[in-house]
Amino acid sequence: MTAAAGLALTRASAAADAIVVCHAPSARVLCDDGELRLGLRLKPGARLASEGAFRRRLGLEAAPAPGGPYSEDQMIRHAGLSRAQLGALALFDVVAPVDGRYAYADLVAARAVGQLLSSGARLQRIVAAALELERRGERLSSVRLAEAPWGAVLQVVEGALADMDGQLLLPLEGSDLDADGAFALAEAAEREGDLASARRWYELAVRLDPTDPILPFNLGNVLDELGLAREAEFAYRRAIARATDMADAWFNLGVLQEKTGREAEALGSYERAFAIDPTYADALHNAALLHMRSGRFTAAAGLLEQIGAASPADATEIRRLAHLCRVAATNDGRPG
Numbered sequence: 652m653t654a655a656a657g658l659a660l661t662r663a664s665a666a667a668d669a670i671v672v673c674h675a676p677s678a679r680v681l682c683d684d685g686e687l688r689l690g691l692r693l694k695p696g697a698r699l700a701s702e703g704a705f706r707r708r709l710g711l712e713a714a715p716a717p718g719g720p721y722s723e724d725q726m727i728r729h730a731g732l733s734r735a736q737l738g739a740l741a742l743f744d745v746v747a748p749v750d751g752r753y754a755y756a757d758l759v760a761a762r763a764v765g766q767l768l769s770s771g772a773r774l775q776r777i778v779a780a781a782l783e784l785e786r787r788g789e790r791l792s793s794v795r796l797a798e799a800p801w802g803a804v805l806q807v808v809e810g811a812l813a814d815m816d817g818q819l820l821l822p823l824e825g826s827d828l829d830a831d832g833a834f835a836l837a838e839a840a841e842r843e844g845d846l847a848s849a850r851r852w853y854e855l856a857v858r859l860d861p862t863d864p865i866l867p868f869n870l871g872n873v874l875d876e877l878g879l880a881r882e883a884e885f886a887y888r889r890a891i892a893r894a895t896d897m898a899d900a901w902f903n904l905g906v907l908q909e910k911t912g913r914e915a916e917a918l919g920s921y922e923r924a925f926a927i928d929p930t931y932a933d934a935l936h937n938a939a940l941l942h943m944r945s946g947r948f949t950a951a952a953g954l955l956e957q958i959g960a961a962s963p964a965d966a967t968e969i970r971r972l973a974h975l976c977r978v979a980a981t982n983d984g985r986p987g
Contacts, residue, residue, distance in 0.1 A: 681743070683774045685735030703744040718752025726753050730761035736774065740764060745781045745791060760791040767796060771847055830860035834869075841873060849873045857889070864894035871903060880907055898927040902934045914941055925957075932958050943976065952976035 680687045687699075706712045721729075726737055726746075740746045745764065746757035753761075760781070767777050781791045837852030853870035860866060871886030884907050890900040905920030918941045924934035935958045942951035955972050 681739060681775045681778060683768070685733055685737070685739040685774065687739070687742070699742055703747065716749065716754070718749040719754030719757065721753040721755070721758055723748070723751060723753070726758060726761055729758060731765035731769065732761060736764075736768075737761060739774065740778070743778045743782065744785070745778060756790060763791050763796060771851070830856045830863065830866065833859060834866060837869065837873075841869075846873050846877050850877065857886075862893060864890040864897050864900065866890075867893065868897065868900050868903075871900070875903070875907065880911055883907060896927050898924045898931055898934070901927065902931065902937075905934070905937065909937070909941070914944075917941065925954075929957065939976075948976040948980040952980065 682688060703712065723734070723737065726732070727734055730737070732740075737746070740761060741748055746753060746760055748757065764774075764777050764781075768774060777796070780796055784791060833852050833856035837849045837856060840846075840849035840852060850870065850873050853866060853873060856863075857866045857870060867886045868890040871883045871890065874880075874883035874886055884904060887900050887904040887907070890897055891904070894900070901920050901924040905917040905924065908914075908920060909917035918938055921934045921938040921941070925931045925938070928934075935954045939951040939954040939958075942948070942954065955976060
């Protein structure tokens, strides 16, 4: 059939005139920006073709309908996609342009992809979900998809998540994970610097285990790195609610409060931290600095001396600073 269609098949090669992009390897080769990792450099003039286009060339599928009313530029503008992302959707037959023109169904599908991407979903998973729909005789233009808390892209049926065959899921069904599994994935994502994914995995772990204080504590750290101070504070308070003696959570809460200008609240949080752990040098140090900033040098000196007793390695410098505070206190707040 390929010979009758005027085609010659070969293995993937940089010398090929055309490469057919099959549906199956989308997760391995498709990047979120729409670029493909093919593992070879195409020769000048070589082109990529979708599996659907290839099947139509072989006569295995009906010829496409005439091109629709939308140009590539209009699709990009209305769907919020880059040119590369729109091209990737065409290569995996999520949209089906004819002579550079797109139908209304293509626009609806492309806009759905754009919305999913803006919510943090991965392009690979969106394409995989669209292809699964196609195998079931449906298109992305007629089905609503959403990202689940564990990262999967699923169908929405009557406001609830469902498999691609329409089978409704229980609220946390489908992840095949317990809290430990989600925690491990969150830590791995955090190590790799993928804070958005780490946040999603920690949030799932927090839902799966309502008692472990480490889960919301780590979530708070990630949210803080993402610049989401209010959400991070809520996560630290959730950790404290689960374990009131968690000194690290009190300390991190204090740091957040200090960064947002709430020094009195921060001092209270630092005091809770070193009340739980009298050797908590960072909490003692930060509280001492807050006292110094407000001219409470006697209180600052007492905390600094407490650090010196707990941290012999820093004892000399801490004693020097404590001495300066004592002098300032006797000089009515002046350093000397």
